[in-house]
Structures are given as structure tokens and as C-alpha cells.
Amino acid sequence: MNFDDTPQEAAFRETARAWVAANAPKDLEAELxxxxxxxxxxxxxxxxxxxxxxxxxxxxxxxxxLHWPREYGGRGATPIxxxxxxxxxxxxxxxxxxxxxxxxxxxxxxxxxxxxxxxRRYLPKLASGEEIWCxxxxxxxxxxxxxxxxxxxEQRGDDWIINGQKIWTSxxxxxxxxxxxxRTDPNVPKHKGLTMFFxxxxxxxxEVRPIKQANGMQEFNEVYFTDVVIxxxxxxxxVGDGWNVSLTTLMNERMSIGxxxxxxxPEIFEFCTNLMTDxxxxxxxxxxxxxxxxxxxxxxxxxxxxxxxxSALSKGERPGPENSIGKLVAGVMLQDIxxxxxxxxxxxxxxxxxDEQVTQGQFQQMLLTSPSxxxxxxxxxxxxxxxxxxxxxLPGDIRVDKDVPFNKVPTRGRS
Amino acid sequence: MNFDFSDxxxxxxxxxxxxxxxxxxxxxxxxxxxxxxxxDRALWKGFAEMGFLGVAIPEEYxxxxxxxxxxxxxxxxxxxxxxxxxxxxxxxxxxxVLMLAGSDAQKQAWLPKIASGEAIGTFALFEGTGNPSPKxxxxxxxxxxxxxxxxxxxxxxxxxxxxxxARTASTGxxxxxxxxxxxxxxxxxxxxxxxxxxxxxxxxxxxxKTCKAEPLGAPGEGxxxxxxxxxxxxxxxxxxxxxxxxxALEMGRDYALDRIAFGRPIGSFQAVKHMLxxxxxxxxxxxxxxxxxxxxxxxxxxxxxEAAASSRISATQAYQHCAKNNIQVHGGMGFTWEFDCHMYxxxxxxxxxxxxxxxxxEDQLIDRMRKRNAA
Numbered sequence: 136m137n138f139d140d141t142p143q144e145a146a147f148r149e150t151a152r153a154w155v156a157a158n159a160p161k162d163l164e165a166e167l168x169x170x171x172x173x174x175x176x177x178x179x180x181x182x183x184x185x186x187x188x189x190x191x192x193x194x195x196x197x198x199x200x201l202h203w204p205r206e207y208g209g210r211g212a213t214p215i216x217x218x219x220x221x222x223x224x225x226x227x228x229x230x231x232x233x234x235x236x237x238x239x240x241x242x243x244x245x246x247x248x249x250x251x252x253x254x255r256r257y258l259p260k261l262a263s264g265e266e267i268w269c270x271x272x273x274x275x276x277x278x279x280x281x282x283x284x285x286x287x288x289e290q291r292g293d294d295w296i297i298n299g300q301k302i303w304t305s306x307x308x309x310x311x312x313x314x315x316x317x318r319t320d321p322n323v324p325k326h327k328g329l330t331m332f333f334x335x336x337x338x339x340x341x342e343v344r345p346i347k348q349a350n351g352m353q354e355f356n357e358v359y360f361t362d363v364v365i366x367x368x369x370x371x372x373x374v375g376d377g378w379n380v381s382l383t384t385l386m387n388e389r390m391s392i393g394x395x396x397x398x399x400x401p402e403i404f405e406f407c408t409n410l411m412t413d414x415x416x417x418x419x420x421x422x423x424x425x426x427x428x429x430x431x432x433x434x435x436x437x438x439x440x441x442x443x444x445x446s447a448l449s450k451g452e453r454p455g456p457e458n459s460i461g462k463l464v465a466g467v468m469l470q471d472i473x474x475x476x477x478x479x480x481x482x483x484x485x486x487x488x489x490d491e492q493v494t495q496g497q498f499q500q501m502l503l504t505s506p507s508x509x510x511x512x513x514x515x516x517x518x519x520x521x522x523x524x525x526x527x528x529l530p531g532d533i534r535v536d537k538d539v540p541f542n543k544v545p546t547r548g549r550s
Numbered sequence: 551m552n553f554d555f556s557d558x559x560x561x562x563x564x565x566x567x568x569x570x571x572x573x574x575x576x577x578x579x580x581x582x583x584x585x586x587x588x589x590d591r592a593l594w595k596g597f598a599e600m601g602f603l604g605v606a607i608p609e610e611y612x613x614x615x616x617x618x619x620x621x622x623x624x625x626x627x628x629x630x631x632x633x634x635x636x637x638x639x640x641x642x643x644x645x646x647v648l649m650l651a652g653s654d655a656q657k658q659a660w661l662p663k664i665a666s667g668e669a670i671g672t673f674a675l676f677e678g679t680g681n682p683s684p685k686x687x688x689x690x691x692x693x694x695x696x697x698x699x700x701x702x703x704x705x706x707x708x709x710x711x712x713x714x715x716a717r718t719a720s721t722g723x724x725x726x727x728x729x730x731x732x733x734x735x736x737x738x739x740x741x742x743x744x745x746x747x748x749x750x751x752x753x754x755x756x757x758x759k760t761c762k763a764e765p766l767g768a769p770g771e772g773x774x775x776x777x778x779x780x781x782x783x784x785x786x787x788x789x790x791x792x793x794x795x796x797x798a799l800e801m802g803r804d805y806a807l808d809r810i811a812f813g814r815p816i817g818s819f820q821a822v823k824h825m826l827x828x829x830x831x832x833x834x835x836x837x838x839x840x841x842x843x844x845x846x847x848x849x850x851x852x853x854x855x856e857a858a859a860s861s862r863i864s865a866t867q868a869y870q871h872c873a874k875n876n877i878q879v880h881g882g883m884g885f886t887w888e889f890d891c892h893m894y895x896x897x898x899x900x901x902x903x904x905x906x907x908x909x910x911x912e913d914q915l916i917d918r919m920r921k922r923n924a925a
Binding site (some may be wrong): 141408442443449 | 551552553554555556619678714777799803806807809814815817818820823824826828830834835836837838839841844845848849859860863869909911912913915916919920922923
């Protein structure tokens with residue numbers, strides 16, 4: 136048992152480290168290091184612009200999507216090499232945020248279901264950040280129940296005509312292409328009538344509207360489709376097989392979103408170490424110590440769980456199901472930690488931003504953003520279902536709409 | 551990175567699991583639970599024959615000289631099977647103290663007997679209510695003669711070798727504490743068995759009356775040795791707790807698959823599924839923390855104190871969580887004596903206290919993290 140690289144891994148790490156040292160935008164290092172939660176905002180630069188420059192440089196150096204085959208813009212790297220690269224890329228990895236959906240979800244789906252021509256045309260530009268992709272799955276009527284989606288695609292000659300609405304689309308406003316799941320047959324049960332496409336986001340009839348979120352920010356969009364035309368050649372998988380195609384995408388979603396998880400623990404530990412209360416330092420208080428200790432072992436438990444997965448990759452094995460716990464643990468932790476930090480501040484904990492004097496509103500921001508961490512990329516409840524069913528082997532839910540034609544499924548709980 | 555047990559170590563774990571499945575089924579545990587024997591003598595003999603007792607003891611002292619990673623995988627199986635033998639007192643505590651601080655003569659005298667199963671050992675630390683602290687040790691050791699009472703002492707009524715924490719000065723410093731070695735058969739110590747939460751592992755009150763004792767380790771070094779030994783035992787116990795957590799989770803899962811209510815397996819209800827998923831999360835965090843502890847223990851890393859506290863807290867939380875929710879999944883049947891759920895519940899809550907309770911280890915962890923951050 137050890138934490139050491141194999142000689143090959145050490146050599147690879149050395150190469151990666153030297154390249155990052157020679158090429159990374161060091162002027163952004165401190166700012167990137169201090170932002171730990173949610174979307175990255177840079178004071179004097181646009182994240183998409185800076186991100187594109189970094190991604191292009193990486194592509195030229197052979198470090199973009201490095202686990203992809205060379206002919207599609209990658210490096211043909213092994214899974215463990217990808218992990219080592221992520222470790223060495225460090226804080227600069229945050230610059231790749233605009234590309235993560237494309238890299239983690241859209242790319243693998245095109246790779247699995249696209250034609251050879253598609254792969255050669257789209258994947259290298261996706262990898263190099265020249266073209267950005269978004270994922271158009273969630274709808275107002277279908278979040279956790281993705282298969283309940285209603286956006287229609289109707290065939291007209293060699294084209295498909297799209298009408299409907301998507302929601303929670305990150306980066307739709309700066310994306311060039313989108314991966315779109317639609318309903319092509321409402322007369323069959325819901326999982327059977329779906330079909331996957333990709334489309335040019337600048338197609339006529341596509342309208343992107345930002346969503347103002349509960350935390351006051353705007354990071355996601357609604358996307359409306361009015362008679363949008365998609366050629367049949369941009370279909371991924373068979374007509375009616377969209378559900379299976381989407382499983383490829385979503386499987387990759389949970390892998391990629393779990394990669395860099397903020398828990399809030401380093402922040403609360405530092406906060407309690409320095410916060411003077413009427414009874415002395417917060418960290419000397421019994422109740423506070425108990426909470427800190429519980430969070431500490433969750434944070435270390437997640438860290439060493441990921442080390443176990445990395446060890447499996449290093450041996451050329453598939454990681455076990457342990458990694459599925461990450462987001463479930465981290466999301467609740469963020470919310471609890473934020474609440475506790477503000478409790479320690481007392482009445483002044485109500486203040487936000489620069490008006491909050493201890494940490495300039497760090498925990499208040501965490502409080503307002505943390506609900507999304509428990510929803511995006513699979514709600515806590517869906518993640519528990521996945522653990523229960525796929526890891527523990529418990530039965531799936533009884534699905535009352537399973538054998539019912541989609542257009543006969545009730546649409547409201549109370550009428 | 552190779553943050554995992556080796557194939558040989560995993561093989562040893564499988565071997566231990568098979569052995570325990572055969573020799574230590576729940577009905578064997580119940581013989582001790584029901585008070586028909588103080589511990590399972592045949593199983594203890596089997597442990598010696600399998601080499602489990604001396605796996606981490608050097609060959610020159612009669613052991614296998616394998617190491618602590620090997621001991622960790624055995625501990626996991628001991629915990630999973632609820633083995634009713636004095637394994638933790640003898641191996642994690644008495645043998646560890648001897649290996650850390652014993653003279654060569656003391657090691658020669660006792661370690662081979664531990665490895666062969668001839669001697670049961672224990673560590674007499676506590677004196678009534680409270681957590682480990684030099685202040686709490688009052689048992690007097692003037693001129694190497696012990697006078698005082700230790701309680702509770704795990705496996706105290708069946709121990710041949712007793713390591714005793716005693717007071718040799720009263721300056722208010724840690725150096726007031728020294729360790730002593732007592733041969734229980736030599737007289738001067740009376741044992742009284744006590745009733746306890748988990749009857750599959752006995753507890754006793756030991757009364758020392760002008761009891762002759764040998765010093766163990768340098769005088770005044772007692773507290774320093776105690777903290778090191780508690781850290782080592784915390785990691786090893788964490789593996790017992792991880793084994794128990796996994797078994798409690800499996801029992802809950804199996805019952806949820808078999809039990810039908812409202813016309814469907816109860817494992818198809820989300821309320822039950824989510825409870826089991828949360829148990830899996832706790833058990834996984836505990837296992838990963840315990841692996842970190844195992845790494846620190848086996849390499850004698852400077853991180854050991856922090857890793858030990860993390861292992862201890864995470865494993866204690868996970869086992870308590872899994873054991874209580876296993877009963878909940880079983881419903882009324884889980885509250886019967888006949889079902890095994892309560893044996894895990896008892897063991898989980900007894901192990902949570904034995905080396906100092908959760909609040910003690912939380913304090914230790916935070917102190918140790920602060921020290922590292924300040925450095």
C-alpha cells in the first residue's frame with residue numbers, strides 16, 4: 136500500500152508538470168485558487184475567452200481530451216494518465232469549465248453514436264475548445280424523469296422539425312452545438328419514443344433565454360425551439376433509441392461532474408480556527424469541534440475513496456462503485472457548513488458580500504448556491520436510487536407509466 | 551498509486567472470512583452471548599493455528615512477522631463475524647504495548663505465548679467514568695507495588711497478562727504516569743466480571759491489592775506509550791468496525807429483498823432504499839478512512855495520529871449508523887433476541903466506547919489537525 140507513482144506514471148507526471156509550468160497563465164493562479172464553488176468569475180477577463188486560449192494551447196501541446204484517440208483530437212492516454220494530468224493541471228483546470236459538458240458528455244456520445252465523418256469533423260474542434268457544445272436534456276416537465284420530456288421532433292423528408300423547450304442548459308448562450316433529445320413518437324411508452332440529435336445552436340428558431348437563479352446569478356438558460364430544422368444526418372442512434380443513447384451521456388455526466396468536488400471543509404476549518412467568540416476561539420468550543428471532526432472525516436473519506444478509484448485505474452482495473460457517493464456527501468456538507476458558519480456569526484451572519492466582514496460573504500454565497508449542488512447532475516434522491524439499485528441490487532421503483540403510451544400519461548397531480 | 555491491499559493480503563482476508571464463516575457462525579457467537587462460556591475457546595485455538603494471533607509479531611518472538619496490513623484484513627473479518635474472542639485486548643493492545651515498549655525479556659516471555667494462544671492479554675487503563683487522560687489515572691504504583699481499581703477492563707476476567715497504567719508521581723504532568731506488567735496468575739489482583747452492552751466480549755473490574763508488578767517501558771513514559779498504543783489500536787479496531795458495518799448493511803439489504811409488504815419487496819420502497827444507500831455511504835467513507843489509517847500504521851508515518859483519529863471517528867459513526875438502521879429495516883423482527891441484528895447493535899456501541907468515546911477522538915482529531923496546520 137503506497138501513494139507512489141509507478142515509474143511510467145512518474146515520467147508522465149514529470150512531462151505534464153513541466154508543460155504546465157512552461158505554459159499556464161500564471162497571472163490567474165491566485166484568483167483561480169481562491170474560487171471554490173460554482174461558476175468561475177474572473178475580475179478582469181472573460182472565462183470563455185481565457186478558457187478557449189488555454190484549451191487551444193493544451194490541444195497544440197497534446198493535452199486536450201487526452202484520453203481520446205489521436206485522430207479525434209486526443210492523445211490516446213490511459214485513464215490513469217488522465218487523472219495525473221488533472222492533478223498537474225491543478226487550478227488551471229477550472230478554466231476548462233465551459234468545455235466540460237462537451238468533453239464529458241457530448242463528445243463521448245458523438246464518439247459512440249456518430250458517423251466516422253461526424254467524429255472527424257466535430258471531435259477535434261470540441262477537444263481544442265474552438266467549438267463549444269451544450270447538452271439539451273432537461274425540460275420543465277422532465278428533470279429527474281428525463282424520459283418525460285415533450286420537445287417534439289417530426290420528420291419531414293430528410294429533415295426533422297423541432298418544437299418545444301429545454302431548461303437548465305449550461306452555456307447555451309456561448310455554445311456552437313447542442314446535443315438534443317426529443318420525442319419522436321408520443322403513442323408509445325415514454326422510453327420508447329425518444330430520438331437523439333445534435334444541432335447547430337445558431338439554427339433559425341433557436342432562442343436562448345437566461346434563467347435568473349435563486350442565488351441571484353445567471354448561469355443556466357432556457358432554450359426554445361420553434362420549427363427548427365435538423366437534417367436526419369445529425370441523428371445519433373436509431374429513431375426511437377434515444378433513451379439508450381442518453382444513458383451513455385448521463386453515465387459520463389456523473390463521472391465528469393464528480394471529478395472536482397468542493398466540500399467547504401477547508402473554509403470552515405480556517406474560519407473556526409480564527410473566529411473569536413465571547414467564549415474564546417470557535418475551534419475551542421466542544422460543539423464546534425464535534426461538527427468539524429465529523430466534516431473532516433467526510434472530506435478525508437471522499438479524498439481516500441477517490442484514491443482507491445485512482446489505484447484501480449493505475450492497475451488497469453475499472454474503479455468500483457464507491458465513487459458514486461461523492462456528490463451526495465459533498466452537496467449536503469456545503470449546505471450544512473454554510474449554515475453553521477453563519478450560526479457562529481450570530482446576527483451579523485445575515486449580511487452578504489463585502490458587508491459581511493469576516494469572509495466577505497463566503498458562507499452566505501455558499502448557502503445560496505449549495506441547493507443547486509444537491510440537484511444538478513442527479514438529485515440526492517436520484518443518486519440514492521442509483522446506489523440502492525446498481526450497487527446494492529435493490530429493485531427498481533414500480534413505474535406506473537411504464538407500459539402506458541406517453542400521450543396517455545397524466546400531466547398534472549391535481550386537476 | 552497503489553492505495554489498496556495486495557493480492558496476498560486480499561487472499562488472507564478471504565481465508566479468514568472462510569475460516570470464520572465455518573468456525574464462527576452466529577450460533578457460536580450466541581453461546582457466549584447467552585453466558586454459557588466467557589469466550590469461544592475452540593475458536594481462539596483456531597486463531598492461533600491459523601496464525602492470526604501472531605501475524606504482526608516478529609518471527610524472533612514466535613510470530614509470523616508479516617505486518618500490520620495483514621492484521622488489518624484479519625481484524626475486518628473478526629468484526630464481520632462478531633468473533634467472541636479476546637482478540638482486540640490481546641493483539642491490538644497488549645501485544646502492541648509489548649512491541650512498542652517492552653524489554654527483550656518481556657517480549658521473549660509473553661509474545662510467543664500470545665502468538666500461540668497460550669496467553670490472553672489486556673490493557674487496564676480506565677478507572678470509572680471518563681475518557682483517556684493522565685489525570686484520570688489514580689491507581690498507585692509506589693515502589694512497583696500496585697494498589698487501586700481498574701474498571702472497565704475488556705477481557706479482564708480471562709486475561710493472563712495485564713498491562714496496567716499507574717500513577718508514579720503527582721506533579722500534574724504527563725510524566726506522572728508509568729506502565730506496569732502484571733502476571734495475573736501471580737496473585738494480588740482480583741477480577742470481577744461485569745455485565746455489559748456486548749456480552750460476547752467480557753468486561754471486568756480489576757482490584758489490585760499490594761500487587762507486585764514489573765515496570766514496562768521507562769518510568770514516566772507511560773502516557774506517551776498509551777497515546778501511541780491507542781492510535782494503533784484505533785486503526786485496527788476501525789477495521790473491525792468496517793467489517794461489522796458491511797455485514798449489518800448486507801443483512802439489511804438481504805432482508806429488504808426478501809421481505810414482502812404491501813405486495814412488494816420492502817427494498818422497492820424509496821424510504822427503505824434511501825436508508826440503505828445512506829448506510830452504504832457511511833460504510834464507504836469509513837473504509838476509505840480506515841485504509842488511510844492502515845497505510846499510516848504500516849509505514850509508521852508521521853500522519854498516524856491524525857489518520858488514526860479519522861479512522862476511529864469515521865468507523866465508529868458508520869458502524870453505529872449501519873447497526874441501528876439494520877434493525878430499522880428489519881422492523882419488529884429486528885427487535886427480537888432471535889434475529890442477529892441486536893448482536894451487531896451491541897458490538898457497534900461497545901466498540902464505540904472501548905478506546906475512548908467519539909467525543910474524545912473528535913477532540914484528538916481537531917487538536918492534531920491544528921498542530922499540523924500551525925506547523
